[in-house]
Amino acid sequence: MKLKNLIACFFLGFIATSCIKDEAPNAEADIETCTVPGDVLNREPIIENERITLILKKGTDITALAPKFTLTPGATMVPESGSVLDFTNPQYYEVTSEDRKWKKKYKVEVSFSGITNTVYHFENARLDKNGQYTIFYETDTQGKETMLWASGNPGYAMTGVQGGSDIYPTYQSTDGYQGKCLTLTTRKTGWLGNSVNMPIAAGNLFIGTFDVLNALKDALTATKFGSPFEYIPTYMKGYYKFTAGDTFYVLDENNKEDKLKPVPGKKDICDIYAVFYEPTNDMKTLNGANVLSEDNPNIISIARISDAKETREWTAFNLPFVYREGKTIDPAKLKDGKYNLAIVFSSSIDGAYFEGAPGSTLYIDEVELGYEE
Known part of the structure; x- marks a missing residue:
């Protein structure tokens, strides 16, 4: 989603009252957490603003991974969380906010080492x-x-x-x-x-x-x-x-x-x-x-x-x-x-x-x- 718009809204709410009404559909489209089934992760996934890195144990088969994601409330994603995908090349997930007004694309890739x-x-x-x-x-x-x-x-x-x-x-x-x-x-x-x-x-x-x-x-x-x-x-x-x-x-x-x-x-x-x-x-x-x-x-x-x-x-x-x-x-x-x-x-x-x-x-x-x- 457009972070600048969200932050502007936050500041107005901080200084005055709230910039969105109570119980209004959520305008956020973020991935908050990520896990991968099985004993394959060497470290917690690194989640950045539009990129996620899965740091895997050496020898892990990356052709059939099924990462699972927690999204901001009400948001949806394509492909669905838990989908089995081939990570030989990076995969891209699109998250849509609950109010359907904002979309955010994440690049998800694997790494067997860090630096x-x-x-x-x-x-x-x-x-x-x-x-x-x-x-x-x-x-x-x-x-x-x-x-x-x-x-x-x-x-x-x-x-x-x-x-x-x-x-x-x-x-x-x-x-x-x-x-x-x-x-x-x-x-x-x-x-x-x-x-x-x-x-x-x-x-x-x-x-x-x-x-x-x-x-x-x-x-x-x-x-x-x-x-x-x-x-x-x-x-x-x-x-x-x-x-x-x-x-x-x-x-x-x-x-x-x-x-x-x-x-x-x-x-x-x-x-x-x-x-x-x-x-x-x-x-x-x-x-x-x-x-x-x-x-x-x-x-x-x-x-x-x-x-x-x-x-x-x-x-x-x-x-x-x-x-x-x-x-x-x-x-x-x-x-x-x-x-x-x-x-x-x-x-x-x-x-x-x-x-x-x-x-x-x-x-x-x-x-x-x-x-x-």
């Missing part, structure tokens, strides 16, 4: 289906898309911003270390973001997914970091440039007019890091609230920049993965894809808490992830 690319040039980018914001992706040697990067761009689109893709927090520019590059800029979110205590949006890009449906309720947990990785990460290196915005702000929830409180003399700084961790039933993915927590028992090792600085010249970084005390890797779990890796770039180190300087800009290019078998 397959370990060198990132940021040359591959396209606009979302509405032509608003940039989506970065990776390909294999034959040019087939293998991985989508996630960002907070879908959340920023809720503000109703008008203009080209380069006014979003995450976009592509031509001034790369080599060719094009990733560009992240911290932005103000306007009156809509201000009204829900989210007055700024840091530019970010990460391996994982962005839960746009829950972004307004809990922004920290809307960023779901990580994807399966079957090797032991050893380092992450690349190049960056960074300039800080003029005025640093913190969130001031008590000010009804302007949620941004300036902090004179404070400078913004960027963040670059990667986290290797073990998912568990009670912590299937890391998020903005716990991805770097010192007391997080799931984290195995972290590579993080510690000397980030303002620099207008391309500057190299080389970050070793440092193990948390007492942590080791189980070879059997590694072989079975039971560990996740997250890579995260942000234009404001505390942007997840709506602190930072609008205009802070981080450029990233030619990133390489080192690993061993």
